Amino acid sequence: MLCLSVWNQVFCFLALVFPLLVSSLPTLPQDCEDLYSSGHTLSEVYTIYPAGISSPVQAYCDMGCEDSEKNEHWTVIQRRFDGSVNFYRPWDQYRNGFGFKDGEYWLGLEWLHQLTKKKKYELRVDLEDFEKNKAHALYSTFSVGSEDEGYTLTVSGFVDGGAGDSLTYHSGQKFSTFDKDQDSDSGNCATRYLGAFWYNSCHFTNPNGIYKWGREGTLYATGVDWRHWKGYDYSLKLFSMKIRPVT
Numbered sequence: 001m002l003c004l005s006v007w008n009q010v011f012c013f014l015a016l017v018f019p020l021l022v023s024s025l026p027t028l029p030q031d032c033e034d035l036y037s038s039g040h041t042l043s044e045v046y047t048i049y050p051a052g053i054s055s056p057v058q059a060y061c062d063m064g065c066e067d068s069e070k071n072e073h074w075t076v077i078q079r080r081f082d083g084s085v086n087f088y089r090p091w092d093q094y095r096n097g098f099g100f101k102d103g104e105y106w107l108g109l110e111w112l113h114q115l116t117k118k119k120k121y122e123l124r125v126d127l128e129d130f131e132k133n134k135a136h137a138l139y140s141t142f143s144v145g146s147e148d149e150g151y152t153l154t155v156s157g158f159v160d161g162g163a164g165d166s167l168t169y170h171s172g173q174k175f176s177t178f179d180k181d182q183d184s185d186s187g188n189c190a191t192r193y194l195g196a197f198w199y200n201s202c203h204f205t206n207p208n209g210i211y212k213w214g215r216e217g218t219l220y221a222t223g224v225d226w227r228h229w230k231g232y233d234y235s236l237k238l239f240s241m242k243i244r245p246v247t
Helices: 006-024 032-037 091-096 109-116
Strands: 044-048 057-062 074-080 121-128 134-144 153-161 238-245
Touching (some): 109 134
Antiparallel strands (some): 057 074
């Protein structure tokens, strides 16, 4: 290229140097797997970038499962364990996320969509009752559609860890809250069961229901339920959902 003027020389210089500068920038971590690969090995709160540099998001990274010696680098997307956070919230808060990343929280539907449109993920659901019994369920495929698609859930490939399968029933459903009814029922499942989820008609699991410390009481199936493990009459102590890339 022949650069005749000063401006042409500047342009030529930038054309040569800019690609080198861009390629030398550190890669932003999209999830906890990326963080682990860059040397972050502790289970704690980190900043990830599901939608790029303009939208940083905090998430808790579980860098090793409790019942495994392997480091598994999970990005926690939902967690309940003490009832300290109210999960009966409107659509915009479920879209953007809420809670405390070192405690109870919901990562956000938009960030779930941004994550799962770029990589293939699997899902692990961890459960614990108030008698310290534990169980889990694994799903080899997990993704969330765009907001225009109602943040539709796709989940498949169930592997039993003692919990049974209470989530496949919800696959293909849009997300519903008390102020945005997108379920398959004639009523509003979110208002009926005091939660927010990918309700069908209505649920086999209600992870964002009312935290009740064990037995449900008078309001049927409104607690933090997983039907195929403890039924609708028992609200769990711990409920956690976390994802990792499929390798």
